[in-house]
Amino acid sequence: MTYLAELKQNGDFLTLTRNNEFTLEPVSFTLNNGTLVEVLDTGVIQFTPVGETTKDIVLSSAVHGNETAPIEICDELIQHIITGKLTLAQRVLFIFGNPKSINIGQRFVDENLNRLFNGAHNQETDNPEKVRAQKLEGYVRAFFEKGGSERYRCHYDLHTAIRGSKNEKFAVYPFLHGKPWKKSQLQFLLSCGVNTVLMMRSAATTFSYFSSYQFGADAFTIELGQVKPFGENNMASFAKTKETLKALISQKNVEYKEFNADEFELFMVHRTINRTQPEFSFPFSDSAVNFTGFAKGELLATDGDQQYFAEVDGEAIIFPNANVALGQRALLTVVPLEVDENFI
Numbered sequence: 001m002t003y004l005a006e007l008k009q010n011g012d013f014l015t016l017t018r019n020n021e022f023t024l025e026p027v028s029f030t031l032n033n034g035t036l037v038e039v040l041d042t043g044v045i046q047f048t049p050v051g052e053t054t055k056d057i058v059l060s061s062a063v064h065g066n067e068t069a070p071i072e073i074c075d076e077l078i079q080h081i082i083t084g085k086l087t088l089a090q091r092v093l094f095i096f097g098n099p100k101s102i103n104i105g106q107r108f109v110d111e112n113l114n115r116l117f118n119g120a121h122n123q124e125t126d127n128p129e130k131v132r133a134q135k136l137e138g139y140v141r142a143f144f145e146k147g148g149s150e151r152y153r154c155h156y157d158l159h160t161a162i163r164g165s166k167n168e169k170f171a172v173y174p175f176l177h178g179k180p181w182k183k184s185q186l187q188f189l190l191s192c193g194v195n196t197v198l199m200m201r202s203a204a205t206t207f208s209y210f211s212s213y214q215f216g217a218d219a220f221t222i223e224l225g226q227v228k229p230f231g232e233n234n235m236a237s238f239a240k241t242k243e244t245l246k247a248l249i250s251q252k253n254v255e256y257k258e259f260n261a262d263e264f265e266l267f268m269v270h271r272t273i274n275r276t277q278p279e280f281s282f283p284f285s286d287s288a289v290n291f292t293g294f295a296k297g298e299l300l301a302t303d304g305d306q307q308y309f310a311e312v313d314g315e316a317i318i319f320p321n322a323n324v325a326l327g328q329r330a331l332l333t334v335v336p337l338e339v340d341e342n343f344i
């Protein structure tokens, strides 16, 4: 195995992945501390420490290839594990989702990978992203099933947003089909520096929804700030996230501070506004940031002859895009959510 000696020595799995955009010969080896390292595919590496573990943790990045900060965080964690600087206390599966899109510095190659999970890849026309989504689902499934259903499962899918956000870091809590939201997960997110959480109200084809729905994992899409090229990220703004992830994978149990609802801004999806007419516009500028709130009655969008007004005070905009194809979502709106009995 030609790449093995180098990987063992420098732990640089990211470069190895970038040099092999579509496939990488599987290989496994054991670290001096007994941890089993299994390269399953390009961008997919699994670690099993010796001794008893209780958690099966999936950390994914580069599902969108140009979102570099999370890639840099995971790259460093992987290097520290392989070179022995960081000793694991839990099983961990790292995934760099879309290696070719990292290399071309684009969100995706042919199709948005984060719309292809939970069966959405099962369509006639094949493209590399559909093939990849299917493979990634298989690795996650095998990882969780090998651990067994009694163990604790989580999957944090790490991203950075295209657009600025009033709340720089935020997380998307996938639809739980009526199950309660967990305060302990909100505390984990807060420890990562994320105090804004958006609760979804319907099934999705995202990677985090897949792990949440199929395996009961605590799963989130976590947006850690704005997209920047490699090397241009202000890594200080990701320090809390990195330390929290490090603690999660290297400690038996992590204690987070006590839950206090005042420390969070929670939102629930309110509605989707689709563009149905060629004449479509927003009253706010293109640079309006995510989570900008509006007073009841303020104009949100104009679609041909139809005008949309804020229906409740604080209705806020997410991911506005006036240039989508006709029939597509131009705007998602959210409303503030209070902590109540639906949280445990």
Ligand SMILES: [Zn+2]
Binding pocket: 063, 064, 067, 159, 160, 161
């Ligand atoms: Zn993304």
